[in-house]
Amino acid sequence: MRLTTILVAAAAALNAGGAWAQASQGRELFIRPDKGNCIACHQVPEGSGPAVRSDVGPRLDAARLKGWDRERLRGLLEDPMRANPGTVMPPYGRHRLLESREIERVIDYLHALP
Amino acid sequence: MRFLDRPRAAAVLLALSLPLQAADGAEAVRNDIVSSMRARFPSLAPADYVAGSAAFDPVRQSEAAANRPAPGAAEAIEAGRRLWTTKFANGRSLAGCFPNGGRRIAAAYPQYDRRVKRLVSLETAINQCLKTHGQPLLEAGDPATMGAVLAYLRSLSDGQKIAVRTGSAPAEERFEEGRRIYFARMGQQNYSCASCHVDHAGNYFGDNAIPAPLGSAAAWPFIREGRPVTMQMRIRECLDRMGAAPFPAGSDELAHLEYFLAYLSNGIAIRPNAWRPR
Numbered sequence: 001m002r003l004t005t006i007l008v009a010a011a012a013a014l015n016a017g018g019a020w021a022q023a024s025q026g027r028e029l030f031i032r033p034d035k036g037n038c039i040a041c042h043q044v045p046e047g048s049g050p051a052v053r054s055d056v057g058p059r060l061d062a063a064r065l066k067g068w069d070r071e072r073l074r075g076l077l078e079d080p081m082r083a084n085p086g087t088v089m090p091p092y093g094r095h096r097l098l099e100s101r102e103i104e105r106v107i108d109y110l111h112a113l114p
Numbered sequence: 115m116r117f118l119d120r121p122r123a124a125a126v127l128l129a130l131s132l133p134l135q136a137a138d139g140a141e142a143v144r145n146d147i148v149s150s151m152r153a154r155f156p157s158l159a160p161a162d163y164v165a166g167s168a169a170f171d172p173v174r175q176s177e178a179a180a181n182r183p184a185p186g187a188a189e190a191i192e193a194g195r196r197l198w199t200t201k202f203a204n205g206r207s208l209a210g211c212f213p214n215g216g217r218r219i220a221a222a223y224p225q226y227d228r229r230v231k232r233l234v235s236l237e238t239a240i241n242q243c244l245k246t247h248g249q250p251l252l253e254a255g256d257p258a259t260m261g262a263v264l265a266y267l268r269s270l271s272d273g274q275k276i277a278v279r280t281g282s283a284p285a286e287e288r289f290e291e292g293r294r295i296y297f298a299r300m301g302q303q304n305y306s307c308a309s310c311h312v313d314h315a316g317n318y319f320g321d322n323a324i325p326a327p328l329g330s331a332a333a334w335p336f337i338r339e340g341r342p343v344t345m346q347m348r349i350r351e352c353l354d355r356m357g358a359a360p361f362p363a364g365s366d367e368l369a370h371l372e373y374f375l376a377y378l379s380n381g382i383a384i385r386p387n388a389w390r391p392r
Contacts, residue, residue, distance in 0.1 A: 039320070040319050040320045041319065052318070052320055052321055053318040053320070053321050054318050054319065054320055054321075055317050055318050056310075056314050056317045056318070056319055056324075081304075088305060088309040088310070088313065088314065090302070090303045090304050090305075091304055095302045095303075095304060095357075096302070097302055097303070097357075
């Protein structure tokens with residue numbers, strides 16, 4: 001019983017650590033000018049990314065992203081023009097700015113925003 | 115031009131193959147954009163836009179004031195003056211190719227030349243003069259030579275109001291081509307020039323307020339890190355950031371874009387060689 005508890009706790013910690021690592025990778029992709037460079041258009045909460053004055057797109061936080069599940073975010077990042085032909089947001093997937101696995105890491109980061 | 119990768123090449127080809135929209139004429143296009151800017155930024159006069167980002171950003175305004183005159187501007191202008199006045203082997207000079215030695219001419223460029231059926235930018239006119247006199251041409255993208263010459267030449271028109279004309283069907287077609295390229299999405303980022311500079315003028319891209327299209331043709335060259343940057347050089351930088359292969363320096367496409375932007379700035383006084391940040 002005691003061993004089981006320890007194993008469950010260890011698995012949870014590993015899982016949390018993995019989620020943190022994935023969100024951390026997503027944060028880097030969100031910021032890097034040669035990758036997502038999302039930070040050039042969107043602000044994020046203090047402590048979640050660099051403090052910038054960007055306001056081409058909306059500020060992104062948990063409240064703003066409510067209802068944006070993985071599938072919906074994936075579709076947006078793949079090609080935002082499908083939903084909004086006039087958008088200035090780059091088609092990260094369609095134009096191969098980000099690979100599929102990188103889009104997943106950005107989603108991890110967005111879902112971890114407070 | 116550097117090698118195009120597949121997505122970039124496809125995006126550029128797509129942009130260049132878009133059909134021409136019905137042209138309303140240069141003056142109607144200009145009036146639309148001026149009216150749009152006036153409605154969105156009622157406190158700004160057309161001349162205010164010459165400051166670029168600083169038109170929207172008090173922090174940048176302070177930095178610009180602290181860098182007036184721009185570090186390196188005097189040196190660039192002097193280097194340009196020397197190139198402008200140096201005698202060729204035949205005793206002529208660049209200055210001799212232009213009316214009044216080049217004073218007060220810049221406001222009318224680019225202009226459509228009916229004889230050669232092309233737009234003539236200042237870069238084109240300078241190189242045509244050199245060619246006529248058997249001199250090596252200047253590289254349109256080189257700040258040390260063409261940039262310096264233009265820093266000097268446009269300083270001779272400081273305060274002159276831009277007065278670019280269309281006035282013929284072929285000239286209107288060149289303006290329309292510049293407008294079409296300006297509004298065409300290009301490159302991996304899938305932006306058009308207008309996506310940022312018209313739709314999001316005044317918004318912050320990172321920590322930089324996005325300049326409006328008005329006034330941009332009055333501000334060049336600007337001085338960045340001591341070097342003159344012409345409008346065509348700046349457009350090429352922008353295209354590169356968009357993930358598009360930049361049009362070659364001195365190309366017709368850049369001349370068309372410059373013609374479009376210069377026409378939008380008609381009536382705004384030329385203020386060259388001001389400081390800009392990296």
